[in-house]
Amino acid sequence: MKPVQIKIVGKEKLFIKWDDRNESEITLDKLRRFCPCATCLAEREKQSKSYIQILSMNQVKILNISQVGNYAIGISWKDGHNTGIYEFTFLKKLAGLTGEAFSADS
Numbered sequence: 001m002k003p004v005q006i007k008i009v010g011k012e013k014l015f016i017k018w019d020d021r022n023e024s025e026i027t028l029d030k031l032r033r034f035c036p037c038a039t040c041l042a043e044r045e046k047q048s049k050s051y052i053q054i055l056s057m058n059q060v061k062i063l064n065i066s067q068v069g070n071y072a073i074g075i076s077w078k079d080g081h082n083t084g085i086y087e088f089t090f091l092k093k094l095a096g097l098t099g100e101a102f103s104a105d106s
């Protein structure tokens with residue numbers, strides 16, 4: 001499974017069309033909140049459940065999206081953070097996630 005089209009909609013959502021014709025939408029806020037890079041993972045692990053992550057405007061704006069191999073995309077955020085590699089399977093999982101019922105276990 002892989003995307004056939006990825007675009008940013010209305011500056012706040014990532015739209016993905018998959019090769020199985022499904023479509024996903026993920027808010028940029030959610031994408032950034034679950035940034036899968038090692039730094040952010042470690043940061044989230046340190047926080048308690050009641051911790052509220054406050055994101056600045058530049059942290060939820062995408063500067064650039066690049067393809068990584070044939071399994072992932074890399075996202076450069078406006079605040080300069082660009083180490084998150086979002087695997088397609090992860091994106092699909094993230095798109096199906098509602099609320100906080102999510103643990104980054106992959």
Ligand SMILES: [Zn+2]
Pocket residue numbers: 035036037038039040041081083084
């Ligand atoms: Zn990160």
